[in-house]
Amino acid sequence: MELPCVGDWVTAYYYNDDTAAIIHRVFPRKTFLRRKSAGEKVDYQMIAANIDTAFIVQSCHFDFNPHRLDRYLVMAADGHVEPVVILTKTDLILRDELDEKLSIMGAVSKARVLALSNVTGMGFDEFQQVLTPGRTYCLLGSSGVGKTTLVNRLIGREAFHTKAVSGTGEGTHTTSRRQLIVLSQGAMLIDTPGMRELGIVGAGDGVNAGFEEFAALSSHCRYANCSHEHESGCAVRAAVEHGELSEDRYSSYLKLKKESEFHEMSYLDKRKKDRAFGKFLKTAKKQMKD
Ligand SMILES: Nc1nc2c(ncn2[C@@H]2O[C@H](COP(=O)(O)OP(=O)(O)O)[C@@H](O)[C@H]2O)c(=O)[nH]1
Ligand SMILES: [Mg+2]
Ligand SMILES: [Zn+2]
Numbered sequence: 001m002e003l004p005c006v007g008d009w010v011t012a013y014y015y016n017d018d019t020a021a022i023i024h025r026v027f028p029r030k031t032f033l034r035r036k037s038a039g040e041k042v043d044y045q046m047i048a049a050n051i052d053t054a055f056i057v058q059s060c061h062f063d064f065n066p067h068r069l070d071r072y073l074v075m076a077a078d079g080h081v082e083p084v085v086i087l088t089k090t091d092l093i094l095r096d097e098l099d100e101k102l103s104i105m106g107a108v109s110k111a112r113v114l115a116l117s118n119v120t121g122m123g124f125d126e127f128q129q130v131l132t133p134g135r136t137y138c139l140l141g142s143s144g145v146g147k148t149t150l151v152n153r154l155i156g157r158e159a160f161h162t163k164a165v166s167g168t169g170e171g172t173h174t175t176s177r178r179q180l181i182v183l184s185q186g187a188m189l190i191d192t193p194g195m196r197e198l199g200i201v202g203a204g205d206g207v208n209a210g211f212e213e214f215a216a217l218s219s220h221c222r223y224a225n226c227s228h229e230h231e232s233g234c235a236v237r238a239a240v241e242h243g244e245l246s247e248d249r250y251s252s253y254l255k256l257k258k259e260s261e262f263h264e265m266s267y268l269d270k271r272k273k274d275r276a277f278g279k280f281l282k283t284a285k286k287q288m289k290d
Contacts, residue, residue, distance in 0.1 A: 006190055009050065012024060032051070032079040047192060053130075056072040058088070059144070059146060064101060069105065077207075083109065084113075090117040107246075118150055131185065133187055154189070155181065207257045211253045214245070217236045
Protein backbone atom coordinates (compact mmCIF):
# COMPACT_ATOMS: atom_id res chain seq x y z
CA MET A 1 0.00 0.00 0.00
CA GLU A 2 2.95 2.32 0.54
CA LEU A 3 4.12 1.94 -3.04
CA PRO A 4 3.10 4.62 -5.53
CA CYS A 5 -0.04 3.96 -7.53
CA VAL A 6 -2.00 5.84 -10.15
CA GLY A 7 -3.28 9.14 -8.78
CA ASP A 8 -0.44 9.61 -6.30
CA TRP A 9 1.39 12.90 -6.03
CA VAL A 10 5.11 12.34 -5.79
CA THR A 11 8.43 14.12 -5.92
CA ALA A 12 10.61 12.66 -8.61
CA TYR A 13 14.05 13.17 -10.05
CA TYR A 14 14.23 12.89 -13.84
CA TYR A 15 17.37 11.72 -15.60
CA ASN A 16 18.51 10.29 -18.94
CA ASP A 17 16.99 13.23 -20.83
CA ASP A 18 13.77 12.82 -18.90
CA THR A 19 13.19 9.29 -20.15
CA ALA A 20 13.46 7.85 -16.66
CA ALA A 21 12.73 9.05 -13.17
CA ILE A 22 13.26 8.06 -9.59
CA ILE A 23 10.37 8.65 -7.22
CA HIS A 24 11.68 10.01 -3.96
CA ARG A 25 8.53 10.56 -2.04
CA VAL A 26 4.85 9.74 -2.19
CA PHE A 27 2.69 12.42 -0.60
CA PRO A 28 0.00 11.40 1.86
CA ARG A 29 -3.19 10.35 0.10
CA LYS A 30 -6.30 12.46 0.50
CA THR A 31 -8.55 9.63 -0.64
CA PHE A 32 -8.00 6.14 -2.03
CA LEU A 33 -9.68 3.16 -3.59
CA ARG A 34 -8.48 -0.23 -2.48
CA ARG A 35 -9.67 -3.79 -2.38
CA LYS A 36 -8.54 -7.08 -0.97
CA SER A 37 -6.06 -8.53 -3.44
CA ALA A 38 -7.51 -11.36 -5.48
CA GLY A 39 -7.19 -14.95 -4.31
CA GLU A 40 -6.57 -16.47 -0.89
CA LYS A 41 -3.88 -14.01 0.12
CA VAL A 42 -5.05 -11.40 2.56
CA ASP A 43 -3.58 -8.13 1.50
CA TYR A 44 -4.73 -4.77 0.26
CA GLN A 45 -4.33 -3.70 -3.31
CA MET A 46 -4.42 -0.04 -4.16
CA ILE A 47 -6.54 0.76 -7.19
CA ALA A 48 -6.04 4.51 -7.29
CA ALA A 49 -5.24 7.43 -5.01
CA ASN A 50 -6.55 10.97 -4.60
CA ILE A 51 -9.78 10.34 -6.44
CA ASP A 52 -12.52 12.89 -5.89
CA THR A 53 -15.33 10.95 -7.50
CA ALA A 54 -15.66 7.30 -8.44
CA PHE A 55 -17.96 6.46 -11.32
CA ILE A 56 -19.43 3.10 -10.48
CA VAL A 57 -20.40 1.76 -13.88
CA GLN A 58 -22.92 -0.99 -14.49
CA SER A 59 -24.62 -1.89 -17.72
CA CYS A 60 -28.41 -1.91 -17.88
CA HIS A 61 -28.22 -5.24 -19.54
CA PHE A 62 -26.37 -8.30 -18.19
CA ASP A 63 -24.27 -6.59 -15.60
CA PHE A 64 -27.00 -4.88 -13.60
CA ASN A 65 -26.58 -5.94 -9.97
CA PRO A 66 -27.55 -3.88 -6.89
CA HIS A 67 -25.53 -6.14 -4.56
CA ARG A 68 -22.40 -5.50 -6.54
CA LEU A 69 -23.20 -1.81 -6.33
CA ASP A 70 -23.22 -2.19 -2.53
CA ARG A 71 -19.68 -3.49 -2.70
CA TYR A 72 -18.45 -0.57 -4.75
CA LEU A 73 -20.25 1.90 -2.50
CA VAL A 74 -18.51 0.43 0.55
CA MET A 75 -15.20 0.61 -1.26
CA ALA A 76 -15.75 4.29 -2.12
CA ALA A 77 -16.89 5.15 1.40
CA ASP A 78 -13.88 3.34 2.88
CA GLY A 79 -11.55 5.59 0.90
CA HIS A 80 -13.57 8.82 1.38
CA VAL A 81 -14.40 8.98 -2.33
CA GLU A 82 -17.71 10.41 -3.54
CA PRO A 83 -19.66 7.82 -5.57
CA VAL A 84 -21.68 8.48 -8.72
CA VAL A 85 -23.51 5.57 -10.33
CA ILE A 86 -23.57 5.25 -14.11
CA LEU A 87 -25.88 2.89 -15.96
CA THR A 88 -24.62 2.27 -19.49
CA LYS A 89 -26.09 0.64 -22.59
CA THR A 90 -29.51 2.21 -22.15
CA ASP A 91 -29.99 1.60 -25.87
CA LEU A 92 -30.44 -2.09 -25.13
CA ILE A 93 -33.54 -1.75 -22.94
CA LEU A 94 -36.91 -0.02 -23.07
CA ARG A 95 -37.66 3.24 -21.29
CA ASP A 96 -39.90 1.47 -18.73
CA GLU A 97 -37.17 -0.99 -17.86
CA LEU A 98 -34.70 1.85 -17.48
CA ASP A 99 -37.01 3.73 -15.11
CA GLU A 100 -37.36 0.61 -13.01
CA LYS A 101 -33.59 0.09 -12.87
CA LEU A 102 -33.00 3.73 -11.99
CA SER A 103 -35.40 3.48 -9.08
CA ILE A 104 -33.72 0.28 -7.85
CA MET A 105 -30.34 2.01 -7.89
CA GLY A 106 -31.88 5.05 -6.24
CA ALA A 107 -33.12 2.87 -3.40
CA VAL A 108 -29.69 1.36 -2.83
CA SER A 109 -27.92 4.64 -2.26
CA LYS A 110 -28.23 8.40 -2.12
CA ALA A 111 -25.51 8.67 -4.73
CA ARG A 112 -26.33 10.43 -7.94
CA VAL A 113 -27.37 8.04 -10.72
CA LEU A 114 -26.73 8.80 -14.40
CA ALA A 115 -27.87 6.77 -17.38
CA LEU A 116 -26.21 6.87 -20.77
CA SER A 117 -25.62 5.09 -24.01
CA ASN A 118 -22.35 5.15 -25.89
CA VAL A 119 -24.25 4.08 -28.97
CA THR A 120 -26.99 6.72 -29.16
CA GLY A 121 -25.21 9.36 -27.07
CA MET A 122 -28.15 9.62 -24.70
CA GLY A 123 -27.09 11.01 -21.31
CA PHE A 124 -23.60 11.86 -22.51
CA ASP A 125 -23.99 15.62 -22.10
CA GLU A 126 -25.17 15.23 -18.55
CA PHE A 127 -22.20 12.99 -17.82
CA GLN A 128 -19.82 15.53 -19.29
CA GLN A 129 -21.28 18.27 -17.16
CA VAL A 130 -20.39 16.31 -14.03
CA LEU A 131 -16.70 16.44 -14.95
CA THR A 132 -15.21 19.47 -13.22
CA PRO A 133 -11.79 20.88 -14.12
CA GLY A 134 -9.16 20.11 -11.49
CA ARG A 135 -11.01 17.13 -10.10
CA THR A 136 -9.96 13.51 -10.49
CA TYR A 137 -12.36 10.76 -11.46
CA CYS A 138 -12.04 7.01 -11.62
CA LEU A 139 -14.15 4.58 -13.61
CA LEU A 140 -14.93 1.37 -11.74
CA GLY A 141 -16.98 -1.62 -12.81
CA SER A 142 -17.00 -5.04 -14.38
CA SER A 143 -15.32 -5.73 -17.65
CA GLY A 144 -17.45 -5.06 -20.71
CA VAL A 145 -19.78 -2.41 -19.30
CA GLY A 146 -18.44 0.30 -21.58
CA LYS A 147 -15.91 2.20 -19.45
CA THR A 148 -13.21 2.46 -22.08
CA THR A 149 -15.73 3.27 -24.79
CA LEU A 150 -16.89 6.14 -22.62
CA VAL A 151 -13.32 7.42 -22.20
CA ASN A 152 -12.74 7.20 -25.94
CA ARG A 153 -15.91 9.12 -26.53
CA LEU A 154 -14.70 11.84 -24.19
CA ILE A 155 -11.28 12.21 -25.76
CA GLY A 156 -12.40 11.43 -29.30
CA ARG A 157 -13.08 15.08 -29.84
CA GLU A 158 -9.56 16.02 -28.84
CA ALA A 159 -6.98 14.67 -31.23
CA PHE A 160 -4.08 15.47 -28.92
CA HIS A 161 -5.30 13.28 -26.12
CA THR A 162 -6.39 10.49 -28.40
CA LYS A 163 -2.87 10.38 -29.71
CA ALA A 164 -1.39 10.49 -26.25
CA VAL A 165 -3.54 7.59 -25.20
CA SER A 166 -3.09 5.37 -28.22
CA GLY A 167 0.60 6.21 -28.24
CA THR A 168 1.01 4.50 -24.89
CA GLY A 169 -0.90 1.46 -26.09
CA GLU A 170 -4.00 1.83 -23.98
CA GLY A 171 -5.94 -1.39 -24.17
CA THR A 172 -3.14 -3.35 -25.74
CA HIS A 173 -0.94 -3.65 -22.67
CA THR A 174 -1.59 -5.86 -19.68
CA THR A 175 -5.04 -5.59 -18.24
CA SER A 176 -3.65 -4.44 -14.90
CA ARG A 177 -2.57 -1.17 -16.44
CA ARG A 178 -4.10 1.99 -15.02
CA GLN A 179 -3.54 5.39 -16.49
CA LEU A 180 -4.55 8.92 -15.64
CA ILE A 181 -5.85 10.91 -18.59
CA VAL A 182 -5.98 14.68 -18.48
CA LEU A 183 -8.98 15.90 -20.45
CA SER A 184 -8.57 19.15 -22.34
CA GLN A 185 -11.26 20.76 -20.21
CA GLY A 186 -9.09 20.10 -17.15
CA ALA A 187 -10.67 17.14 -15.42
CA MET A 188 -8.59 14.02 -14.81
CA LEU A 189 -9.90 10.55 -15.44
CA ILE A 190 -8.61 7.09 -14.63
CA ASP A 191 -9.91 4.04 -16.46
CA THR A 192 -9.50 0.71 -14.69
CA PRO A 193 -9.64 -2.85 -15.98
CA GLY A 194 -12.60 -4.89 -14.79
CA MET A 195 -12.17 -6.49 -11.41
CA ARG A 196 -13.54 -9.98 -11.18
CA GLU A 197 -13.16 -10.17 -7.44
CA LEU A 198 -14.03 -7.27 -5.24
CA GLY A 199 -13.17 -8.33 -1.73
CA ILE A 200 -13.75 -5.47 0.63
CA VAL A 201 -11.64 -4.47 3.56
CA GLY A 202 -11.79 -1.77 6.19
CA ALA A 203 -14.15 -3.18 8.77
CA GLY A 204 -16.76 -0.87 10.12
CA ASP A 205 -16.33 2.58 8.69
CA GLY A 206 -16.61 1.73 5.00
CA VAL A 207 -19.55 -0.58 5.47
CA ASN A 208 -21.35 1.85 7.75
CA ALA A 209 -20.87 4.71 5.34
CA GLY A 210 -22.05 2.55 2.44
CA PHE A 211 -25.17 1.70 4.40
CA GLU A 212 -25.98 5.04 5.97
CA GLU A 213 -29.50 4.17 7.02
CA PHE A 214 -28.15 1.24 9.06
CA ALA A 215 -25.51 3.34 10.74
CA ALA A 216 -28.12 5.95 11.68
CA LEU A 217 -30.34 3.31 13.28
CA SER A 218 -27.43 1.66 15.09
CA SER A 219 -27.25 4.51 17.55
CA HIS A 220 -30.69 3.44 18.78
CA CYS A 221 -29.66 -0.17 19.46
CA ARG A 222 -29.53 -1.14 23.13
CA TYR A 223 -25.88 -2.21 22.92
CA ALA A 224 -23.22 0.04 21.45
CA ASN A 225 -21.45 -2.93 19.85
CA CYS A 226 -24.67 -4.50 18.55
CA SER A 227 -24.08 -6.86 15.63
CA HIS A 228 -27.72 -6.41 14.56
CA GLU A 229 -28.16 -10.15 14.40
CA HIS A 230 -29.55 -11.56 17.64
CA GLU A 231 -29.20 -8.94 20.37
CA SER A 232 -32.37 -7.76 22.07
CA GLY A 233 -33.28 -4.13 21.62
CA CYS A 234 -31.75 -3.99 18.15
CA ALA A 235 -33.16 -1.00 16.23
CA VAL A 236 -31.90 -2.27 12.89
CA ARG A 237 -33.67 -5.62 13.16
CA ALA A 238 -36.79 -3.90 14.41
CA ALA A 239 -36.80 -1.68 11.32
CA VAL A 240 -36.46 -4.74 9.08
CA GLU A 241 -39.30 -6.48 10.91
CA HIS A 242 -41.50 -3.41 10.51
CA GLY A 243 -40.71 -3.27 6.82
CA GLU A 244 -38.89 0.08 7.07
CA LEU A 245 -35.67 -1.48 5.81
CA SER A 246 -35.60 -4.06 3.07
CA GLU A 247 -34.80 -7.65 4.05
CA ASP A 248 -32.56 -7.89 1.02
CA ARG A 249 -30.45 -4.90 1.95
CA TYR A 250 -30.25 -6.11 5.52
CA SER A 251 -28.73 -9.43 4.42
CA SER A 252 -26.40 -7.62 2.05
CA TYR A 253 -25.29 -5.39 4.92
CA LEU A 254 -24.58 -8.31 7.27
CA LYS A 255 -22.72 -10.19 4.57
CA LEU A 256 -20.42 -7.29 3.69
CA LYS A 257 -19.87 -6.42 7.33
CA LYS A 258 -18.79 -9.98 8.13
CA GLU A 259 -16.59 -10.24 5.09
CA SER A 260 -14.95 -6.92 5.82
CA GLU A 261 -14.33 -7.82 9.47
CA PHE A 262 -12.93 -11.19 8.48
CA HIS A 263 -10.49 -9.67 5.97
CA GLU A 264 -9.44 -6.96 8.37
CA MET A 265 -8.75 -9.52 11.09
CA SER A 266 -6.80 -11.82 8.77
CA TYR A 267 -4.83 -8.83 7.53
CA LEU A 268 -3.89 -7.69 11.04
CA ASP A 269 -3.07 -11.28 11.94
CA LYS A 270 -0.83 -11.62 8.91
CA ARG A 271 0.94 -8.36 9.72
CA LYS A 272 1.59 -9.60 13.24
CA LYS A 273 3.01 -12.88 11.90
CA ASP A 274 5.13 -11.03 9.31
CA ARG A 275 6.53 -8.79 12.01
CA ALA A 276 7.27 -11.76 14.25
CA PHE A 277 9.02 -13.49 11.37
CA GLY A 278 10.99 -10.34 10.60
CA LYS A 279 12.16 -10.19 14.19
CA PHE A 280 13.10 -13.86 14.09
CA LEU A 281 15.24 -13.31 10.99
CA LYS A 282 16.94 -10.30 12.53
CA THR A 283 17.84 -12.22 15.69
CA ALA A 284 19.02 -15.20 13.68
CA LYS A 285 21.25 -12.96 11.53
CA LYS A 286 22.67 -11.26 14.57
CA GLN A 287 23.42 -14.62 16.21
CA MET A 288 25.18 -15.79 13.09
CA LYS A 289 27.28 -12.62 13.03
CA ASP A 290 28.15 -12.97 16.70
N1 LIG B 1 -25.06 -1.40 -26.96
C1 LIG B 1 -24.07 -0.77 -26.34
N2 LIG B 1 -22.81 -1.28 -26.36
C2 LIG B 1 -21.84 -0.62 -25.72
C3 LIG B 1 -22.06 0.60 -25.04
N3 LIG B 1 -20.89 1.00 -24.50
C4 LIG B 1 -19.98 0.08 -24.81
N4 LIG B 1 -20.53 -0.90 -25.58
C5 LIG B 1 -19.84 -2.09 -26.08
O1 LIG B 1 -19.53 -2.95 -24.99
C6 LIG B 1 -18.27 -3.61 -25.23
C7 LIG B 1 -17.33 -3.40 -24.04
O2 LIG B 1 -16.98 -2.05 -23.97
P1 LIG B 1 -15.67 -1.55 -23.23
O3 LIG B 1 -15.65 -0.07 -23.32
O4 LIG B 1 -14.48 -2.28 -23.69
O5 LIG B 1 -15.99 -2.00 -21.73
P2 LIG B 1 -15.03 -1.92 -20.45
O6 LIG B 1 -14.49 -3.31 -20.24
O7 LIG B 1 -15.93 -1.51 -19.33
O8 LIG B 1 -13.97 -0.92 -20.71
C8 LIG B 1 -17.75 -3.07 -26.54
O9 LIG B 1 -18.07 -3.99 -27.55
C9 LIG B 1 -18.50 -1.78 -26.73
O10 LIG B 1 -18.67 -1.46 -28.09
C10 LIG B 1 -23.40 1.13 -25.05
O11 LIG B 1 -23.71 2.17 -24.48
N5 LIG B 1 -24.35 0.40 -25.72
MG1 LIG C 1 -11.86 -1.23 -20.51
ZN1 LIG D 1 -28.54 -3.57 16.44
